[in-house]
Structures are given as C-alpha cells and as structure tokens.
Amino acid sequence: MYWLMSIDTVIRIAFAMTFFFVIVPALALSRRETATVLERFFWNFGVGIILITLVGQIFTLANLFSIVTLLLTAGVIILLGRSADRGVPPWTLVKQSSETAFLAVLNIFDGRVNVRRRIRRRYRRTIAALRQKTDSRAVRLQLAGWIGVVGVAGGLRLYRPFASANLGFSDTYVHLYLLKLLEEGRQVDPQWGPYPRGMHFLLMSIHHLTNVDQILLMNFFGAFVGVLMTLAVADTARRLSRSVVAGLVAGFLFATLIGGASQYFVMGGAFATNDASLATSLAGLPYAEVPRAAGEFDFALTDFQRQTSTLSQELAIVLLFPAAMFLINFFRSRERWDLIGFAGCTAAIAAVHSGVVFPLILMCAVILLVLMIHRSLTPGTLRRVLLTGTVAVLIGSTWILGFIVYPYAGGKNLTSPQSSVGGTVLYYFPFVGKLIRPEGGAVTTDDTRVFVTLTPFLIACIVLAIALAVVSFRNRDNHRVNLLWISLLFVMFLIGHFASMLRLPQIVEQRRNSQWLIMSMTILIGVAIVEIGSFVRFIPTRRAVPAAASVLSLLLILWTIRVPRLTDPLIHDRIVNYSGWGGSALAVLNIERRFDPYTWTLVSYGQEFPMVLRRGFHLPAADFLDRYDPTLPVIPIPTPQIFVIVEKTPHPFQINTWSEKFSRAELEQRLQTWIHLYQATHRNLRVFLEDKNVRVYQIERTPEEVERASREARQ
Amino acid sequence: MTVLPVTHNAAIQQIGQTVIHRVGIPKDRWEITAQLEVLGYRDIDARERLGCRDLFEAADHILALFHAGELGFVPEGEDPVRRINPVLLFLRHYLAGLMFSLPMVLQGVTMLLWGYGLWGAIDLDVRTGSAIALGFIASYIVTSGFAWAVVSRGLFYFYQKEGGLARWSALRMWWISVRAAVVLAGPALLFNLIYRVLPMDLFFIALAYYLMLALFWLNWSLVYLVGKTHWMLAVLSVSIAAVIAAARILGWPVVASNMIGLLLADTLTFGVGLLGLNKWARNGSGKPEVNPPRFTVLVYTTAQVFLYGLLYSVFIFTDRILAWTGMRGREDFPPYPFWLNARYELGMDLALIVVVLLAGVVEYSTHQFSARLVPSQKRAKSAALQPFLDEFRRFYRRHTAVLCICAVVALVSAAAAIRALGHFPDPRLQESLASSTTVRVFWVAAISYAIFLFALQRVLMLMTLSRADLAVHAIATAVLTNIVVGFIISRSIHYSGSVFGLLAGSIALAVLAHRNLRRVLGELDYYYYAAY
Secondary structure, eight states, X not given: OHHHXXXXXXXXXXXXXXXXXXXXXXXXXXXXXXXXXXXHHHHHHHHHHHHHHHHHHHHHHTTOOSHHHHHHHHHHHHHHHHHHHHTSOHHHHHHHHHHHHHHHHHHHHTTSSOHHHHHHHHHHHHHHHHHHHTOSHHHHHHHHXXXXXXXXXXXXXXXXXXXXXXXXXXXXXXXXXXXXXXXXXXXXXXXXXXXXXXXXXXXXHHHHHHOOOHHHHHHHHHHHHHHHHHHHHHHHHHHHHTXXXXXXXXXXXXXXXXXXXXXXXXXOOXXXXXXXXHHHHHHHSOGGGSOXXXXXXXXXXXXXXXXXXXXXXXXXHHTHHHHHHHHHHHHHHOOHHHHHHHHHHHHHHHHHOGGGHHHHHHHHHHHHHHHHHTXXXXXXXXXXXXXXXXXXXXHHTGXXXXXXXXGXXXXXXXXXXXXXXXXXXXXXXXXXXXXXXXXXXXXXXXXXXXXXXXXXXXXXXXXXXXXXXXXXXXXXXXXXXXXXXXXXHHHHHHHHHHTTTTTOOOSSOHHHHHHHHHHHHHHHHXXXXXXXXXXXXXXXXXXXXXXXXXXXXXXXXXXXXXXXXXXXXXXXXXXHSSSSXXXXXXXXXXXXXXXXXXXXXXXEXXXXXXXXXXXXXXXXXXXXXXXXXXXXXXXXXXXXXXXXXXXXXXXXXXXXXXXXXXXXXXXXXXHHHHHHHHHHHOSOEEXXXXXXXXXXXXXXXXXXXXXXXXXXXXX | OOOOOHHHHHHHHHHHHHHHHHHSSOOSHHHHHHHHHHTTOOHHHHHHHHOOSSHHHHHHHHHHHHHTTOSOOOOOOOOOOOOOOHHHHHHHHHHHHHXXXXXXXXXXXXXXXXXXXXXXXXXXXXXXXXXHHHHHHHHHHXXXXXXXXXXXXXXXXXXXXOHHHHHHHHHHHHHHHHHXXXXXXXXXXXXXXXXXXXXXXXXXXXXXXXXXXXXHHHHHHHHHHTTOHHHHHHHHHHHHHHHHIIIIISXXXXXXXXXXXHHXXXXXXXXXXXXXXXXXXXXXXXXXXXXXXXXXXXXXXXXXHHXXXXXXXXXXXXXXXXXXXXXXXXXXXXXXXXXXXXXHHHHHHHHXXXXXXXXHHHHHHHHHHHHHHHHXXXXXXXXXXXXXXXXXXXXXXXXXXXXHHHHHHHHHHHHHHHHHHTTSSOHXXXXXXXXXXXXXXXXXXXXXXXHHHHHHHHHHHHHHTTOHHXXXXXXXXXXXXXXXXXXXXXXXXXXXXXXXXXXXHHHHHHHHHHHHHHHHHHTHHHHHHHHO
16 A cells, blocks of 8 residues: 555656646746756756745745645746747737637537547657657667666665655654645744745645645655756766766766665765774774764765655755856856856755755855866856856845744744754854854754765775866866866865864865765766776777776676665665654554544654644653543543554654653553553554554544543543 | 519519518618528529529619519507506516525525425535535536526527527537536546545535536526526425435435435426427427537637636635635634535525525616617617617616615615524524624625625626626626635635625626626617627
8 A cells, every 4th residue: 555655656746846847847938959858957946946935935924825826826937938938918928828729629629620630640740759869879878878877866765765654864754844834824933943945845836736645745755856866966977078978877876876884985984073093993893893873974875865855955955066067057158048047056055955055155166266277267257147146045045034023923042052043053064163152052063073984985086086187287178177177076075074084174064065075976987987988089999999888887887786785774774764663654644544634643752743733633652641541431532533653662763852751662661551551441442553663553432432532621 | 674574573572572571671782682692592593583684683673663662661660668567567577586596595494494405404514514515516617607608599599589499509508518517527536536625435425416416507597598487496395395305204314315306306407498498499489490500609609608607606606615725714623625614604695695685686677678778779869879878877877776775775684684593593503693704704795795786787787788798807807806815815814704805806896897887888879789
C-alpha cells in the first residue's frame, strides 16, 4: 500500500513541477532557441519560485492562497506573457481567444474539424520531429547519458522515501509544521519568528495543485531537489567546458557520491574537538570503527542524506550554480534574458534560504575577480549586475518584513543571540559570533574546532584546479574565464572546509559549506577530464583518443565499484531511520486515509504532531501519561478513535524540552505499561499496525462512550 | 410587360393574393420579388407556372394587379382590447410567478411538518447533508443553461406556429442535456479521486442526487415550456408523499426514500412535458417538423441564452459554495473541503421568503411589459415616436416604484416570519435562529435578494426584447463581483461573509441591468424592431 501511495506522490510532484516550471512558462513565453532545455528550466525554476513566493506572501496575508488563486495567477501570467509577445492588450487577446474557441467548438460539432484525426496527426508529427532530432547517433548517446544520470540520481535519492514513511531529517518535521502554519494564513511562527518561506510556498502550491498528501510530499520532495542538484552540477560542468561529456561525468560523480566506508577516501572524516591528537587518532580509524558518538563525521553521507530530505537549504543550492552561470553569460552576451535569469535565481535563493546567499555572493565575487584578471569585463555591465543583484536579494528577502510585525504579536526580542533566530544566525555563520560577542548561552560552533582530513583525493583535486588555472592563462577565448572561475571557486570552498582547523574566520558553518564544496569539486573534475581530453587530441597518435576514452571508462567503472549499497546497515540506519521510525509515520498515513478527519486522536512521543495537524488531534505521550488513568471506564478524550504509538525499540532521537523530564526510552516503557493496564480492564483495544520497531494500538469507542467522554472532558 | 394567357393569369392572381396577404400594401416590385423568393419560387417556376420571363416580371404583374384593385387587401385593424380587472390581472400573474417558488415552499413546509422533503430530511446528519447539497447545487448549475435553451428555442418555434419543430427541438436539446449531465459525472469522479472533495461513499450519494435532480430540472423546463407549471405542484405533492411513505411506513433510509420520490417526480414531470409537446405537434401550433436545424445552428442560436442560464445559477449558488468551502471562523470542524453549514443555510433559506413574495411581482411586470409592446407600437406613428418612448418610461418608473414598495413589504414579512419561527418547538432551530451567523446571513441575503429581483425585472425585460447579449454581460459582471467579493471576505474575515458577495453581485447586476434597460428604453422603437 505504501508503495502505491509513494508512486502516486511521485507522479503528483512531478506533474506539479512540470506544470509550474515547464507548462506555464512554455505557454506564457516565446521559446528561446539559443538556450538549452536545462538552461530554460533553471531560468523558469528561479523566476517561478520567486513569483510563487511573492504571490504567496500576498495571498496568505488575506488567507486567499488556494488552487483557485494559484490557477488564476498562472492564467494571468500566461495572458500577460502572450499579450506582450503578440503586442496586443490582454483584454483583446481574451476576446479573440474566446471567439476562436467558440468557433472551434461549432466547427467540431459541425464535423468540419475532426479532433481525433488532428490528435493522430499531431502525434505523428511529434514522433517524426523526435525521430529527426534524435537521428544522429551522438544525440542519441547524449540523450541516453542524460537519462542515465537522472535515473541514477533519482533512483539513489528516492530510495530513502520509498524505504520509509519517516521524513528523513529532523528539520523536515519543522518544515511540515511551518507548512501547516502557512495554510492557516500564519506567515510567522509564533515561537520561532519570521523565516524564509520560498520552499514552503512552493510546497503549498504543489499541495494545492495536486492535493498530494502533505506527509508524503515532505517525504518525497527532497529527492526531487536532490535530482535537480545533480542536474545543476551536470549542466554547469557542461556549460563551463562546452562539452556534454564533462556534464555527464560531473553529474554521474555527484549522483553517486553517497559517502560511507567505500567512499570515505573522497572527503575523509570531520571531527569537532579541541583536542588535535584525538582528531588525528579518530581520522586514522577505519570507517566502521569510528565511534558513532563522533556525530556527523562523514560529510559526504550527511550531504547525500540532505539531498534525499526536504530541506530549504538544498532547494536554494539547486539555484546556486545556475545563478552564477546566468551571470557569466550576461557578462558575455549582455542579454536581458540572462540578467533576468540571474536575478530570478538570486531572489529565489534569498526567498528560500538566506544562508545560501553568502556562497552566491562569494561566487559572484570570484566571477568578477576572474573577469578582471582576464580583462573580460564588458564596460557598463558591472553597475547593472550590482543593482540587479541587490534588488533581487531585497525582493527575495521580503520575509524579513515579518520582523516589523513579530514583536507586536508577542514575539521575543529578536536582536538577542538567545532568540531562535539569533541562535540560528550564530550557528550558521560562526564569524558573526566573534563580531557581536554573544552573552552566555548562545549557540555557536565557533569555540570548537572541526578537524577535517586532507585526503589524497582532495589533493588530486587541488592539483587539477591549479592545472586548470594555469591552462586558463594559455587560452585566449572566453573559455579561460570558465576554467579559472571553477578552479578558484573550488579552492575558495576548500579553504572554507579547512577554516576551522586552520583557525581562519569561518564564514559559513562547515557542514553547510561541504555541500557546495562537493558540487564545485565534481564540476571541476568533469571540466578537467574534458581539458585533459583536449590535450590528448594534440598527441600525434591515432590511438590516443580511444586510449583516453578507455582510461576514463575504467576510472568510472572503478568509481562505480566504490558506490556503496544503500542497504548496507551503516548507511541504511543513517538515511532511513535517522529521525524516527518509519512505522509511526506510516501509521499516521493509514489512519488519515481510513478515518474521517477529526474523529481520531493520536498519542505518540511527539514528532508526529505536525503530521496530525488539521486532520486529527495529537497528544504527546508525556501529557497523556500524566492526565489519563488507564483504569477509567472511558478515557475522557472525545473522539471515536484513539491511537497510541509505542516504540518497541525506543528511537535515539530526543526532543530537547522533554528529555530533561524523561528519556524517550522511559516514556515508551511507561506507555507500554499504560497499555497493559488498559488492556486488563477494557475490551476495545487492538493492534492497528506493527513492525519490528513500532506497535500502534487502536482504542475504538462506541458513540455512547464518546458522548460520555465529551461530557467528562467538558467537566 | 407581356399579356399573359388565362391559365397563367389565374395562377398569378392566386399567388399575388398570397403575397399581398403577407406583405400588405406592396412598396415596389422588389418587395414582391423578395416575397416570391421567400415563398420558394424560382425563375424557372415563373416561366413554367406563371408564363413570365423571371420573378421580376411576375412581380410587375402582381403589382399591376394590385394597383388595378384586383387583389383584395384588408388593412389590419387595432387589436381588440380585453378589459380585465387590473387586480385580477395582477393576481393571475402574481400566482404564475409564485408557481416558480411554490415547490420550494412546499418542500420547506413538508420538512417542518413531516420531516421529509423531496431532497433531504430534517434529521439528516451533516455528512449526508453535505453530499446532497453538493449534488443539488451541481445539478442546478449544470442543467440551468440547458433548461433556458430548451425553453427559449421551444417557445421560438411555438410562436412561429411550428409545433412539430418546437417538440423536436425541445426533446433533442433535452436529450443532449441529459447526456451532457451524465458525461460530466465522469470528470467529476476523476476530480474527486484526485482532490478528495468528499469520501467515495458521500461522493456516490452526491452523484445519485445530482443525476436525479438534473433530470428533474430538465423535465421542469419541458413542463414550463408547455405551460403546465401548475402540474408541478401536483407532481411534487405526490412525490413528497411517496418519500414520506417510504420513510415512515416502509422504514427506508432517507437517501433511498428520496430516490424513490425523485424517480417518481422525474417520471411524472417528463410525462407531463411529453404530453404537452405531443399536443403541440399534433394540433394547436400546427405542422410536423420540416427540415430541422443542424446541431451547430441549434448551438449557435441558443448559446447566449445558455450562457445566461448558466451564469444565473452560478450567481445564485456562488455564496453557498464559497461559504461551505471556507474554513475561516467556522463553528464546526469541516473535515472535507466541501462541508454544509446548517446555520448559513438556514439564514439563506429564510431569506428566500423575499424571493417567494417578490417573484410574482416581477412576473407581473415582465408580462405587462411584453403585453403592452405590440399594441403600443401599433398605435405609435413612425413620425412621432416620443409618446411611445414616454409611455414605456412611465411604465418603467411605475413598476420600479411598485417593486420597491413590495420589497419593503417582503422584507418586513420575512422578518416577521423569522420571529414566528422562533416559537416553533424545535430547540435546534431556536439555537440556530439565535446565532449571529444565521441572523447576519438572513438580513444580508434578504436585502440582496430584494435587489436581485429588482435587477431580474430589468434583465427579463431585456430578454423580452431579445437582448440576451446585454443580459449576459450584466450577469457575467455580477457573477465575477459575487465571486471576488465573496471569496475575499469568506477567506479573510469569516466564512459567512460570502453572503456579502451576493449583495455586491446583486448591486452590480441591478446597476448594469438598470443602465442597459434605460438605454434600450431610450431607443425602444429600434430595439423593438430589432427584436422580432
């Protein structure tokens, strides 16, 4: 059953993404022939997300966000785009279209137009056009390559949500809660404060358009984002090197960089400690022997896990490299389309996750530096870019306006590092901690050094970067900018990776930095392989090219051998059962499908609270145990159904506020005892769902019992 | 012009007499030629049957015969003026108007007295009630356009004394409508599967009511077309009696009892409609159908009326749809996107008292308008049209004043009815009547309905003059206003605020219809000429 729900969810999300970022733009804008499919997609994606966010912010203020307003907005965008394209006023276009439609209907009724024949003709022509386009063997191979990369990336990233209904990452539960708040028309979390809402508006749009289950949406959307990240990497490598091979290699490497023991050689380990000798000894241990208490020491695995979960940072990162590529293209072409693409992606990044604006700014700074080094900066472009970029960031950051209202709505003092927002800023950007000297209690990683390993793989990448930088000075065309840019970019992110260890100012927290470091590294490798290939062509031997191709194939095969199995317990436990047991989430899914809304109450440790919102009622296990005596004839909860989730194996994840009172294991033990006592005195208890970690009990009551429970609850 | 043989002379005299009967005093040869062509004559007929070179020569002969006084001509006299007591006339049309709303009244009364109506029962749970409400609204909206088209085209042929064609067009459009209503259930099912508006059990209940009620509304249009509206009352009485019997005596559930009642009502109404149409085809209006129009022509000629009917029903139900899909400020927990709210519905139902009381007044005014047009036009001299225009302006002002006075009376009566209902011994009813939602909805809806009927009076006058385009424009704007205002208020402030959409839409409709009708009345001679 879960498989069917999952397939349904994947189809719905894919349809929504296609609708928002392919169909609507294709109907609204004339096709840009010079841009590739992926370039157009990322342009639409950036501009689309910021439009959805801006419109969403306005609609949600008045609680008007719904499928009606969503489709209306899409219609208005199509109408305005078409009328601008044809040079006629929108109203005239509406009148013309309606007249044409009416005439078409009359002609169809009159038999003058044979719809079936037209569909068949259109189908034949489409097939013929496709055949013509894929006539060349090279095109077919490229197509197969792209499909292969998407397939590999999708397969690996969809494994986690298909394997478990669990949301994957603890932050995803928070995002689900924020999504539910937005649906209530609340743009600011009363406890947390304002936050960037780009991803939430996109998720809400997908939900409204397709009615996809929100729990499943949160579980699967991250995998889509992971695939888009892979495509962003592949497309950037292709554009930088002007070679599809580079794109496919980079895409494949990124898609298959999972982490774990077999790929530990790539990034090595990362250990947060102030004891250098301890860090050295930990780094020297084999992967399986590194104590789990060392935390997220495998950055590659953490990054992969994040690529399978719904997280706003990863969504923003999708647009990071496309934004930079639009900027590089604008400096060359000075075309408005590229500038809008850059602005759209920048604004979308700011709207989705403000933290990702920092690497974008750094990337843009490197672009300017490279252009200046190679004297390729076109006069008059810099001012436009600076102005556009600033305006885009401001537009994307309109969520900050919430800070004006928040204090008047009972919000905390936001300037304090102790507040949620302040604490996050300090966590995310450790250098800020040094600037503002937080008073005690603020969350900051600045004090603890993070030791990372300089692996031979990274050394090889540094060598490649230096080589590419040198080659860039030998070239005379625009290509040199690309080579120098990706080299410097990789080195810059690598310095960030080692910043804590080298006691350098840490601009962005290391675990966040590692995601774009890996992206730049795989792009660098893809570009470098093509550059090496171009050197090989100059070797005056016929066998040089086949030999180089063979070496590349061998390397890829070797790499593929090192790709770990996702069913490996070390990886499976990490990516599938990281924040909770799948059985609990699956129980919620089954309950909400089987019973009418608001007719059931769920008792669980706590993480299921956002899943239950607006569907049923939730009671945290600690409160439930405090308030309800199992020997009472009727538990005074006024719903016909009560479900109690008991973890047979208590999950290690703990909610901080409760862990001070009880450990999760203690709570689960008490809950099981409560059930036993209830079972001894009642006959309406049965097991609703059970797997190896979780048992879900169902208490079913008669209408009379519910009536009595309602009376007692009122008293 | 040549001299014709005797046989041809007789033939041309006979045809000439027919032409003079149809055109009156002929203006010139061209008019006669045109009329000959209308009668189906061709040049070859002129040569073979009339001995003329072509139709023009035949027209010359006819004109000469007319000038010679050989073709009889009797000028059309004044229409006989039947003196009817104005009070009786008013009562007759008021009752005819009331007939539209009597089924609603009957349904309300039987619900209160015996607990059952044709679609619904007083003890229904909200869950089933929501499904029935959805089926009811969907059936009304889907069939409304078709019903208007059926009536409009049927009457068009009936007034042309083409009874056969009237029957043919009515039954053909009825059958198309039934198929369209059934086919639309498919996409609705798919939509519900994707969007889960209702769980499947409720959806199928909604679907059953939708299909039965769609048939009922379409049959009602046939009954109205053949002028047997009074039969509706009898049919409804029998059907509701069947529902009550099934529920009370046989102990059937409400849905099954309603289905039996609706099935009976559908059969009986169709029977009444069909009998009436058969009568039209047999005698009365005359000929059997000859050369019926193509489907495309049927669509084209009824498109505007269809659109008007569709928009009309959308306008009527927009506020309910918005309220029952809204979540803001609800007193209950709506578990599904569409969930009936009894308090809102009660307020709207009570406001319908205004509609019941005023519908007859509107019917009377509209009838008087169309009844006066022809005699007044005949009295008017083409050189002096001002008295004709002034007469209708005065008529308009007088009837506007009457309607305004009646609206005030209707509002007061509705308020009195609510007060009286407060004494009805039903605690749930009393609780609902005391709620601020019901009271607010009642007052706003009652005022809206009064304004709406004011607008409807003007819209129907425009329709009398075949200005469906102006009516469509006005009601489309009103629907848009209704949706926008209702949507914003029901989502931003309170779900029951959707009733303000009805108010805003009614005002927009009244203003536009008033403006359009004033313009038409200013050039009534032209619009009258263009209408027929």
